[in-house]
Amino acid sequence: MDAGLDKVDAIFEKETAIIDGVDISGPWNRMFKERVIWEYTPELIDKVADLPGGESFAWCYQCAKCIPVCPVDMVGNYGPRKLYRMAQTGTDLHKSEELWLCTTCANCLRVCKKVVDMVQIMPAVREQAVLDGNVPEELQKAFEDTAKFGNPLGQGQRKRAAWTKKSDVPVPIMKKHGQPVDVLWYVGSYPSYHPRGIDAALAAARIFNALGIDFGILGPEEKDDGDTQRLAGESGLFEMLAEHNIAMFNKYEWNTLVVTGPHELNAFKKEYPKLGFDRSALHYTQFLVQHLDQLKPMLKHEIKATVTFHDPCYLGRHHGEYDAPRELLRAIPGLELVEMGRCRENGYCCGGGGGGMWLDSFTQNHTTMRLSERRVLEAVAYGAEILAVCCPFEVSRFEDAAKSTGNDQLKVLDILELLDQSMRG
Amino acid sequence: MSEKVLIIGAGPAGLEAARTVADLGYTAVMVEKRDRVGGTPDEFHYAQLTHHFRDSEEAMNELAAAATASANVELLTSSQVAALEGEVGNLTATIQNGSGSKNIEAGAVILATGFQHFDPGRETQYYNYYSFPDVITIADLEGMLKAHQVVRPSTGQPPERVAFIQCVGSRDRQIGNEFCSKVCCGIASKQAIEIRQQLPDSRVMIFYIDMRMYGYWENELYWPAQEQYRVNYVKGLVSEILPKGDRLLVRGEDTTMGRPMEVVLDLVVLSVGMEPSAGTRAMAATLNIEQNKYGFVAAGGSTRIDPVATSRPGIFVVGAASGPADLDDTFSSAGLAAARAIAAIRRAG
Numbered sequence: 001m002d003a004g005l006d007k008v009d010a011i012f013e014k015e016t017a018i019i020d021g022v023d024i025s026g027p028w029n030r031m032f033k034e035r036v037i038w039e040y041t042p043e044l045i046d047k048v049a050d051l052p053g054g055e056s057f058a059w060c061y062q063c064a065k066c067i068p069v070c071p072v073d074m075v076g077n078y079g080p081r082k083l084y085r086m087a088q089t090g091t092d093l094h095k096s097e098e099l100w101l102c103t104t105c106a107n108c109l110r111v112c113k114k115v116v117d118m119v120q121i122m123p124a125v126r127e128q129a130v131l132d133g134n135v136p137e138e139l140q141k142a143f144e145d146t147a148k149f150g151n152p153l154g155q156g157q158r159k160r161a162a163w164t165k166k167s168d169v170p171v172p173i174m175k176k177h178g179q180p181v182d183v184l185w186y187v188g189s190y191p192s193y194h195p196r197g198i199d200a201a202l203a204a205a206r207i208f209n210a211l212g213i214d215f216g217i218l219g220p221e222e223k224d225d226g227d228t229q230r231l232a233g234e235s236g237l238f239e240m241l242a243e244h245n246i247a248m249f250n251k252y253e254w255n256t257l258v259v260t261g262p263h264e265l266n267a268f269k270k271e272y273p274k275l276g277f278d279r280s281a282l283h284y285t286q287f288l289v290q291h292l293d294q295l296k297p298m299l300k301h302e303i304k305a306t307v308t309f310h311d312p313c314y315l316g317r318h319h320g321e322y323d324a325p326r327e328l329l330r331a332i333p334g335l336e337l338v339e340m341g342r343c344r345e346n347g348y349c350c351g352g353g354g355g356g357m358w359l360d361s362f363t364q365n366h367t368t369m370r371l372s373e374r375r376v377l378e379a380v381a382y383g384a385e386i387l388a389v390c391c392p393f394e395v396s397r398f399e400d401a402a403k404s405t406g407n408d409q410l411k412v413l414d415i416l417e418l419l420d421q422s423m424r425g
Numbered sequence: 426m427s428e429k430v431l432i433i434g435a436g437p438a439g440l441e442a443a444r445t446v447a448d449l450g451y452t453a454v455m456v457e458k459r460d461r462v463g464g465t466p467d468e469f470h471y472a473q474l475t476h477h478f479r480d481s482e483e484a485m486n487e488l489a490a491a492a493t494a495s496a497n498v499e500l501l502t503s504s505q506v507a508a509l510e511g512e513v514g515n516l517t518a519t520i521q522n523g524s525g526s527k528n529i530e531a532g533a534v535i536l537a538t539g540f541q542h543f544d545p546g547r548e549t550q551y552y553n554y555y556s557f558p559d560v561i562t563i564a565d566l567e568g569m570l571k572a573h574q575v576v577r578p579s580t581g582q583p584p585e586r587v588a589f590i591q592c593v594g595s596r597d598r599q600i601g602n603e604f605c606s607k608v609c610c611g612i613a614s615k616q617a618i619e620i621r622q623q624l625p626d627s628r629v630m631i632f633y634i635d636m637r638m639y640g641y642w643e644n645e646l647y648w649p650a651q652e653q654y655r656v657n658y659v660k661g662l663v664s665e666i667l668p669k670g671d672r673l674l675v676r677g678e679d680t681t682m683g684r685p686m687e688v689v690l691d692l693v694v695l696s697v698g699m700e701p702s703a704g705t706r707a708m709a710a711t712l713n714i715e716q717n718k719y720g721f722v723a724a725g726g727s728t729r730i731d732p733v734a735t736s737r738p739g740i741f742v743v744g745a746a747s748g749p750a751d752l753d754d755t756f757s758s759a760g761l762a763a764a765r766a767i768a769a770i771r772r773a774g
Contacts, residue, residue, distance in 0.1 A: 037686035042657045
């Protein structure tokens with residue numbers, strides 16, 4: 001017999017097998033011995049590492065520090081070290097379903113001694129997969145909706161400012177406003193269209209008005225920032241959206257750009273500059289904290305509740321902002337802020353980043369529970385009655401997760417909503 | 426009373442010790458068994474030095490020239506020390522060569538007899554080294570790299586797929602070499618880089634227990650090997666090598682995958698460790714100094730913390746004669762031993 005081949009036929013099948021009274025005789029009880037690694041495939045590592053942005057994939061020396069902090073591994077079997085080994089032993093990441101599980105939360109990068117950067121690697125490989133047409137269906141739909149409608153929710157572009165009609169305070173739209181503003185507020189897709197996102201947008205409008213902020217929004221001239229689509233592999237779509245938004249930003253006079261969402265913050269601070277945008281941006285928590293002295297006396301009504309705060313990956317790890325949201329929460333009278341074990345730099349991921357927002361069904365086939373469900377269970381375990389968030393992806397994700405895990409009592413509220421409640425009672 | 430320092434062995438350690446003794450204004454007599462200086466790097470035609478990537482021959486020639494050009498250094502090649510009598514400051518060595526023997530007076534002795542590469546054929550016929558031509562050692566590979574002739578010995582053709590197996594003859598209770606040979610992880614990584622430079626189409630793997638890259642070897646050897654030269658490191662040692670047609674099948678367990686592995690290769694390089702050289706063993710007996718259980722000269726002296734002291738006052742040990750050492754270790758200990766030897770002579774006087 002040829003050397004080594006003795007392992008190939010190592011298949012076990014009992015003639016009769018009854019487990020817990022169930023007869024599983026036949027092929028049902030067939031077991032294979034551990035699969036032999038016949039071939040190492042360093043070329044599949046090179047295939048990733050040779051892409052611009054993919055270089056650091058080849059640097060992994062298998063220390064495995066990334067695994068315990070990988071939010072996907074916590075509900076499944078995942079992480080950069082494992083992806084490296086899979087590539088080394090025959091998995092073409094370009095064609096693998098594993099490609100779509102990473103949320104680019106960057107917690108692996110935080111602890112990586114070799115600076116293996118999945119935030120660069122993932123979009124690099126996904127871009128190729130998109131070009132090859134290897135994209136999960138539901139993600140493809142989000143891409144198509146974004147391309148067609150300017151937002152991943154598939155809602156009409158002209159209706160982007162429809163939410164302002166519900167506002168009991170003025171929300172100036174730049175095109176009609178006809179004059180410079182101090183603050184240009186980039187609302188974002190979910191706060192513009194999603195019912196729970198609109199709640200946060202309305203709250204923001206009231207807070208801005210109460211503070212006497214001279215602000216305006218782009219309304220129908222605003223399109224999705226596209227950064228999450230870029231991280232999910234659609235760099236062409238991203239560039240198209242970015243060029244549009246940059247043109248709109250440049251069309252009007254303003255001093256400060258304020259965003260509702262951390263993903264937009266990432267787009268405008270880190271990615272748009274590569275396309276010529278030379279202004280900065282602030283997340284709303286960073287902006288409001290600058291007005292805290294003025295805001296504090298307005299927060300008259302107590303919110304008597306135990307509240308925990310979920311750090312958005314793209315506000316915390318990606319932009320280093322941990323304090324502004326907490327300062328706002330602490331300014332609310334009656335509110336008791338408790339920290340979850342995984343918070344700040346080690347905050348757990350909601351599962352929405354890097355395209356995860358549009359891959360929930362796909363991801364479910366690879367995980368024991370949703371990342372958002374895992375997070376909700378942690379919030380409940382720490383005694384939270386309210387889970388406070390400040391990323392528009394999160395309200396709907398966590399509300400669904402609270403329901404699906406039987407924790408309806410847990411309220412999920414944007415910090416904007418909490419501030420607004422405290423102001424208005 | 427003699428102010429001469431007798432240096433036994435003219436490899437890197439002996440040459441550096443002689444140069445330092447001479448530079449400090451004292452006289453060194455170097456006794457070398459071979460008919461030329463340069464030691465193991467010369468004998469085994471080392472290509473580039475680990476970790477500096479300097480051409481070995483060029484660097485050794487510079488060192489030899491610096492040592493032997495000095496009027497304060499006397500070189501006796503094809504010679505061996507047959508006996509050593511007396512006390513520190515007042516020693517008499519009997520030197521033998523092909524034509525007879527003579528006595529040399531010395532105040533102190535520096536032993537620089539180095540190591541030998543572990544012989545993978547010893548006792549166990551490890552990995553079929555003596556039966557499969559395409560199983561070679563890192564020492565064999567040095568010569569191939571130097572000649573820019575990295576080939577499968579069985580065919581004379583360049584290999585497409587090469588793998589290193591680490592810790593051959595080291596960290597092994599059965600063989601008796603329980604120690605880590607310290608340099609092989611770095612040397613394998615250096616050689617992997619050189620193979621990839623000389624044969625860009627080749628694939629190189631390294632099977633290891635754990636990579637031991639102390640200090641700058643991590644960033645000067647391991648990281649470039651993996652990141653720039655795409656050398657594949659797989660944790661788990663190969664247990665057996667079997668013939669597979671005209672190629673080799675290596676079998677082991679990939680421990681991070683928890684799966685068996687069976688990989689076909691063209692050339693397997695055994696990262697053999699260090700053992701005390703025959704000269705080190707013989708000289709330790711002749712000079713009547715203690716050896717450790719592995720046969721290296723026991724260093725440490727009465728304080729146990731002096732790396733160049735032996736059990737006999739006035740006799741110092743340098744380089745790999747006292748245990749696995751890289752060139753940095755060797756140069757450090759050579760300089761220290763030169764200073765200690767001169768200090769011992771001055772105190773004795």
